[in-house]
Amino acid sequence: MTRELKRRCVVLMMSLFPAIASFVAVASAQDNAQKFACTKCAEWNVRQLPFRIYGNTYYVGPRGLSSILVSSPHGHVLIDGALAESAPVIADNIRALGFRLNDVKLILSTHVHYDHAGGIAELQKQTGAKVAASPWSAEVLSKSGIGNGDPQFNIIRPIPLVSNVSVLMDGESVSAGGTRLTAHFTPGHTPGATTWTWRSCEGSRCFTVVYADSLAAISQDGFRFTDTSDHSHAIDDFKRSIAFLRKTDCDILLTPHPEVSELWDRLKRREEGAGWRALTNRNACRELADHAEEQLHNRIESERQR
């Protein structure tokens, strides 16, 4: 190739570069939209009027994804932000209860998947609240949007990033105003999964609320929870988390997907006259632990047969 021909090739490549770059950007945005298409998001994000669960514990999420507000006269704690597109629903629901957004002082999460932590960045902006999470979740929230070691790494969309996330320790209690909650790390569904417990009272009747994170062993194709070379802790993590759920003090069970703990059925019974007794079940956490153990057992068996 002559020097002149080489020069012309370089000029041609340079002139085509912006068009190629924008074509690649559009193509990859389309690929991502297809890759992370969410068939359930519209159904999850259906509006739900906010309501008091018990005492100072309120449901402020859309119908299909829990977002829990724990209030106090001196500031509130919000746990989970559902989808990115749920943030306006949650903000409206907090206001509809008569609370001010800037009285939300702390935002926490169960696990940092797009359907539970997608709205946190926007809610943090609207409230000015601090955000705190387990070390693995804090890294995802503030830096990567999707976590290395996440069993669903390649099949779920990243979450919008949050600036300034404080790191919590297992067993640490956090407070905002007069509200105090305890973090219990329950890894498995993600390595940073966290279950939250607190007390809520109506007069002198107080209950322990357990907002138990997902314990479903779900993954992208090819991921093996039993592969000890890549995920040496995965099965032990699940077993420890299930053991915690089985033994923890538990009166009112809540879950990130409300139907998993039959929230809507319990509320219906409450409205039909059963009162607060419809919400409480001292065996609820144990039953959820049994269900998670059975699911894990089935998953291990299916991985062994593959």
Ligand SMILES: [Zn+2]
């Ligand atoms: Zn999840």
